[in-house]
Amino acid sequence: MTGSKTRLLAALALCGAATFAQAQAPIKIGFIAELSGPQGALGQDQYDAFMMVVERNGGKLGGVPVQVLREDSQLKPDVATQIVQKLIEKENVPIITGVTFSNIMMAVQKPITEKGVFLIGSNAGPAPIAGAQCSPYQFIVSWQNDNQAEVVGKYATDKGYKKVIAMAPNYQAGKDFVAGFKRMYKGEVIDEIYTPLNQPDFSAELAQVAAKNPDAVYVFYPGGLGVNFVRQYQQAGLLGKIPLLSSSTTDGSTLPAQKETALGVISGTFWGPDFNNAANKQFVDEFEKKYNRIPSQYAAQSYDAALLLDSAIAKVKGNVADKKAFGAALMAADFKSVRGDFKFNNNHFPIQDQHIFEVAKDAKGRVSLKTIATPLKNHGDAYAAQCKM
Numbered sequence: 591m592t593g594s595k596t597r598l599l600a601a602l603a604l605c606g607a608a609t610f611a612q613a614q615a616p617i618k619i620g621f622i623a624e625l626s627g628p629q630g631a632l633g634q635d636q637y638d639a640f641m642m643v644v645e646r647n648g649g650k651l652g653g654v655p656v657q658v659l660r661e662d663s664q665l666k667p668d669v670a671t672q673i674v675q676k677l678i679e680k681e682n683v684p685i686i687t688g689v690t691f692s693n694i695m696m697a698v699q700k701p702i703t704e705k706g707v708f709l710i711g712s713n714a715g716p717a718p719i720a721g722a723q724c725s726p727y728q729f730i731v732s733w734q735n736d737n738q739a740e741v742v743g744k745y746a747t748d749k750g751y752k753k754v755i756a757m758a759p760n761y762q763a764g765k766d767f768v769a770g771f772k773r774m775y776k777g778e779v780i781d782e783i784y785t786p787l788n789q790p791d792f793s794a795e796l797a798q799v800a801a802k803n804p805d806a807v808y809v810f811y812p813g814g815l816g817v818n819f820v821r822q823y824q825q826a827g828l829l830g831k832i833p834l835l836s837s838s839t840t841d842g843s844t845l846p847a848q849k850e851t852a853l854g855v856i857s858g859t860f861w862g863p864d865f866n867n868a869a870n871k872q873f874v875d876e877f878e879k880k881y882n883r884i885p886s887q888y889a890a891q892s893y894d895a896a897l898l899l900d901s902a903i904a905k906v907k908g909n910v911a912d913k914k915a916f917g918a919a920l921m922a923a924d925f926k927s928v929r930g931d932f933k934f935n936n937n938h939f940p941i942q943d944q945h946i947f948e949v950a951k952d953a954k955g956r957v958s959l960k961t962i963a964t965p966l967k968n969h970g971d972a973y974a975a976q977c978k979m
Contacts (some may be wrong), residue, residue: 615907616655617903617910620677620686622670622698623713625662628788630816631843632888633662633690636712639873639889640687643896646876651896654902659683663690665787667697674698678705682908685710687895690888691812692716692735692763693787703727706913708920712895713888715939716762717769721976724937727913729920731898732859732891734939734971735763738837741944742808742858743774744965746835751805752777754835757795757819758810760784767810767837773972780804790818796826806833816844824851840949842886845957851959852949860940861890861929862947862959869926884958889925890928897925938978941970 622632623638637660643823644674649655659681663670677683678701686702687710689695695714702709703725711730719725720734746754755772756779758764764784772779780802783795799807807828823829833856840848840855842863863874863884871894877885885893888901902919903910910916923932944966949958 593676606683606965616657616681616894617651617908618657618659618681619651619899620659620661620681620683620696621688622661622663622673622677622686622693623688624665624690624694624813624859625660626664628790628953629665629690629812632713632813632886634686635843635857635886636690636891636892639707639877639893640712640883640896642876642880643893643900647900651900652905654903655906663694665691665694667693670694670698671701674701676890678702678707684708685899687899688712689714691761692766693761695719698761699723700724706886708910708913708916710895710899710920712892714763715971717766717874717973720937720939720969720971720979721973724977724979726938726979727970729898729934729938731895731940732887733942734973735766735968736773737966737971738859739767739770739808739810740774740969741966742772742835742856744839744945745856745963746771746806746808747774747776748963748965749806749833751833753780753804754806754808755781755783755799755802755804756808756841757783757785757799759789760788763812764810768808768876770972771808775808777805788815790815792819792822793826796822796828796865799832800826800828804832806835808835809839810837812838813843816840817847820844820848820852820855830854838887841888842884843888845949845959846883848949849957853951855949857947857949857959858944859887859947860942860944861887862945862961864952864959865930865963867928870928870930877959884956893926894929894932894967895924897927898923901925935974936969936979937971937974938979939971939974943967944969
């Protein structure tokens with residue numbers, strides 16, 4: 591009996607040790623973004639802000655250790671799909687976050703969600719996945735592509751601009767942004783100019799703009815494209831002559847390079863560094879101290895993605911394998927967003943205010959964004975009704 595009891599106690603001890611080890615095993619989170627090339631600054635801001643939350647929490651989200659597997663999709667859909675396959679099949683990740691560009695999102699959304707892996711997008715929000723291709727495993731923390739353009743279209747209407755030229759790269763997001771602008775703009779779009787995704791020289795297109803002399807120009811040129819475009823617009827003598835309205839073109843990722851050449855450019859989006867709420871003040875102060883730069887909206891979105899995961903993982907006590915419970919915890923969005931109020935629509939895209947900013951100098955003399963209007967309040971996207979969940 592004594593020997594049996596000893597063996598039983600030993601077995602129970604081993605079982606307890608195994609359970610403890612299992613409880614402490616980190617949750618693997620795949621992080622995919624553009625981390626190299628001209629657009630690398632966007633993904634880097636996403637990664638830095640996400641990791642700021644993880645590191646602040648001692649390597650944990652929701653009180654549970656996490657292992658973040660960082661991957662560069664290189665703005666190549668085929669590379670991104672290979673990364674996703676590796677993360678899911680080899681690393682067995684239950685969560686993937688990040689995703690910077692819409693062509694990458696369109697390539698990876700289905701391979702991720704059809705495997706029952708949760709996709710917490712912190713930038714790209716193409717129209718198809720907001721509508722008919724939505725998924726219960728997909729939660730986009732940023733915005734639906736059209737939204738940032740819609741608010742600029744509303745602003746252009748409010749300003750009384752009668753004729754506008756729209757310009758964007760020739761890919762899914764570019765088309766979404768122009769469509770969003772036109773949805774809310776009541777004047778005439780006299781031309782739509784689509785340029786190759788990695789075209790750095792806009793001199794020929796700007797000559798067309800000058801010749802047509804519109805009341806304003808609306809553009810969507812993220813990352814390095816925006817740096818080049820704004821500089822060339824200013825060098826062509828158009829800035830100050832023809833108002834430049836933009837989305838994802840003048841922000842925290844591009845303004846350090848654009849500097850004074852961007853002063854006066856108008857931008858529409860959901861968040862600005864001057865927002866006066868406690869969560870945002872903490873985020874901006876902490877980010878500036880840690881990285882010595884003003885955070886961009888890419889950072890703000892990814893920071894919110896980390897806070898969302900922190901809240902949802904805590905609600906399920908780390909048991910993300912309970913997909914129904916974890917999905918419900920994500921949908922609850924029980925966290926303090928840097929943008930203020932935050933809630934998901936039925937398609938798991940945000941319902942939120944959309945603001946207008948002017949590029950101006952802040953109190954420290956730095957080129958930044960100044961909130962000047964909020965044309966759209968509690969604004970959802972145009973595709974939610976197509977989402978059958």
